[in-house]
Amino acid sequence: MGGPFSAARAAGLSLIRDAETEHIIRELSRPIFSTAGLDPDFVRILLVRDSDINAFVAGGQNMFINTGTLLKVKRPAQLEGVIAHETGHISGGHLARGEEELRNASIQQIIATVLGAAAGMAAGGGSGVMSGISAGQQFAQRNFLTYRRTQESAADQAGASFLERIGVTGEGLVEFLSGLGDQEALSGRLQDPYVRTHPLSRDRVAALQERVEQSPYYKAEDAKWKVDALLRMQAKLYAFLEQPERALARFPDSDSSVPARYGRAVAYYRVPDLVRATAEVDSLLRDFPTDPYFWELKGQMLYENGRIAESIEPHRRSVELAPNEPLLTVNLAMSLAATGDPAALDEAIRILTAANRLDPTNPSAWYTLSSAYGQKNEIGLAAWAAAERYVLTGDLRGARIQALRAQQLLPVGSPGSLRAEDILAFAERRDER
Known part of the structure; x- marks a missing residue:
């Protein structure tokens, strides 16, 4: 099901x-995007299921954040610092090289390209591998890393400025980078990808430290709503990503906090133990009857346990x-x-x-739309929706087959037929690359 937690898989990612x-x-x-002069509605944040610490921007205004980063930050200011730093890359125009190619690639292709580059840098760091690289390649790599270090420092300074303008401490970014500093001495294979793609140095961290200490908000406290939101998010992510028994050990019955109760509800649902899971989420709903995400979780539990009719009302709520x-x-x-x-x-x-107009990038939505049309025997529209889904998952062969089918079945000039034509043209352009 598409929520409350789902993953679209492609190329092992x-x-x-x-x-x-x-x-x-x-x-x-x-607020960070706005103060950087970016339209928040046009910057897309994507979450990568990966326990490593990493975040990067690519393919235009696409910001990728690993779940490992979300789980390992210690306070909201650290996560805001990461976002502000990556925003500095966007506003600083650091993505110009190969930008057109990445802009036209699928999200999965962008991830593979960036992570592949990071892996290459890690491999290049080993003396055994480096000995087999030509002098020209070594020179090019040194130039690239120098260029990246310059970009990283510029993004640090820009990020610190963005945070100061919105009244947030930059101390979180310093804490985050300082925590990664010890990894500089590790083999590339052991480093978190963030270190490989964001070259660190003591001078860089020291310059950032000096900059953020000048801010009147240097020792500002994290807002309570941010702390509460981060703890909830981390409990939910942990309970969905880790084995249920580990989550239940982390969130014992003796812990009556909201994040712990939330984590237990998710963990019991994944055991699966619907009785205990329902009891936990119902207790949360008694205390927070207007929380949409607790209602969402209840609907998810019921749906995935075959209680389809009962799941409708929680989801509607x-x-x-x-x-x-x-x-x-x-x-x-x-x-x-x-x-x-x-x-x-x-x-x-x-x-x-209506949902696809707001967010046309969700494969689950197009899959469900295709299924609904198919059940109504509207096969042409079902084929068009399936083609949309295949484009998003990077299956151009499937997209082409379904788009041709839609063209054959839908009236010429209808919206679905025209969109199928666009999909075929897109697939042809990708084949030519």
């Missing part, structure tokens, strides 16, 4: 989609409480479509069409 996590990061990043979160809308549509009821299918198609 996973992109995490979770409405709550994305909402929290948007709330933290929006989550959408009512957060109507501008398209991932929540997709959850509701999935429950509706799974009933097979004609009226429910019509509602699913209607709300999925």
Whole structure:
């Protein structure tokens, strides 16, 4: 199901989609983007399921953050510092090299390109490998790393300025980088990717430290809502990503905090122990009846345990409480479509069409729309929606097959037929590369 937590897999990589996590990061990043002169609605943050610490920008205004980074930051200011630093790369125009190529690539291709470059840098750091590299290649690599270090320092300074303008301490960024500093001495294979793609140095950290100490907000406290949001997000991520028994050990029954109760609810759901999971989430809903993400989790639990009809109301409630979160809308549509009821299918198609206008990049939404059209025997529209999904997952062969099918079945000049034509043209351009 598309939520509350799902992953789109491609080429051995996973992109995490979770409405709550994305909402929290948007709330933290929006003021940073705005003060940097960027439109927050056009900067896309994507979550990569990877336990390593890393974050990078690529392919235009796409910012990628590993789940390992989200789990390992100690305070909101550290995460804000990472976001501000990466924003410095965007605003500083550090992405010009190969930008057009990356802009036209799929998100999965962008990740593979950037992580592949990081792996290459790590391999190049070993003396055995370096001995086999030509002098010209070594010179080029040194120049590249010098160029990157200059960019990193510039992004540090820009990020510190952005944080100061919005009244946030830059101390978090210093803490984050200082925590990674010891990895400089490690073999590239042992380093977190962040160190490999963001060259560190003592001088760089010292210059950043000097800059942020001048800010009137240097010792500013993290806002309580940010602390609470980070702890909730981390508990949820940990419970979904780690083995349930590890999560239950981390969040024992003796811990009555909201993050611990949330983590236990997720862990029990994954055991699966629906009785205990439902008891935990119901206790949260009694205390927080207007929290859309607790309602979302309850709907998810019921849906994935085959209680489709019962899952509709919790999902509907989550959408009512957060109507501008398209991932929540997709959850509701999935429950509706799974009933097979004609009226429910019509509602699913209607709300999925609206959700795809807000976020056209969710493969699960297009899959569900294709399924709903198929159940209504509207095969041409089902093929068009399937083609959209295949484009997003990087399966150009599947996209081409479904787009041709849609063209054959849909009226010439109809929206679906025209979009199928666009998909075929896109696939042809990709083949020519």
